[in-house]
Amino acid sequence: MSSRHLDKKTYVLLASMVFFGSFGNVLLSKGMKQIGEILDPSPMALVSVFVKTFTNGFIWLGISSLLVFFVSYLLLLSWADFSYVQPASAIGYALVAVLGYFMLGESISLTRWAGVLTICAGVALVGRTEPRTTGD
């Protein structure tokens, strides 16, 4: 297996992880916001929240999206370092901020944008390291 081919596989699966992971989290958030804050911890109220959660379309779309994320993640980990995959996938934070801003109408301050950009710079550095440092 040439390292060039391995790189291509690595980037394709990273892109899949980032897209489906971010999209899944935003969908889950949208679903849970529809259900509202869990204020009453009594068993009956929790059962009601549980039923509402698992009959919500956004929750199921979010879970499906996160399943695709998880399979991509597993496949990637079969050859790539965890210490490469984990930080490299952080590029998703930029996507989450943008999705949160446009889909959920959340306000994002200048400081928070700066944080997101710093995370991206960190990801860029990690991306320059060898994806695999252990032998099979």
Place this chain on the structure above:
Amino acid sequence: MRLVLFIAIIVLCGTAGDIAVSHAMKQIGEVHPLTPAVILGVLARAFRMRWMWIGIGLEAVGFFSLLALLSWADVSVVVPATALSYVTGACGAKFLLNEKVAPLRWAGVLLVCLGVALVSIS
């Protein structure tokens, strides 16, 4: 305080779970080619491994804590805050999975931490 407690549970359980899952997938080795049949075969094998279930159990604890947290906190605060797991993740990869974490990679992890701090301030 409730926010900090939830984030700690999400980070610690999530990282431990990821390390366990990563250990299981390393035992399987590089998946190739990426065809549906090969992928299904690998998944069938992976889900018969003990470390995979230990990892998924821990990740599930982290996931349901995240689900609860997302019901009352902003997604663009919660999700970046869980990036604290980059430090625990890099340490776990180095000491438990024996990966070589190069200085450049550590620098990247530190930048991610700085980014997390900035996100938490706002």
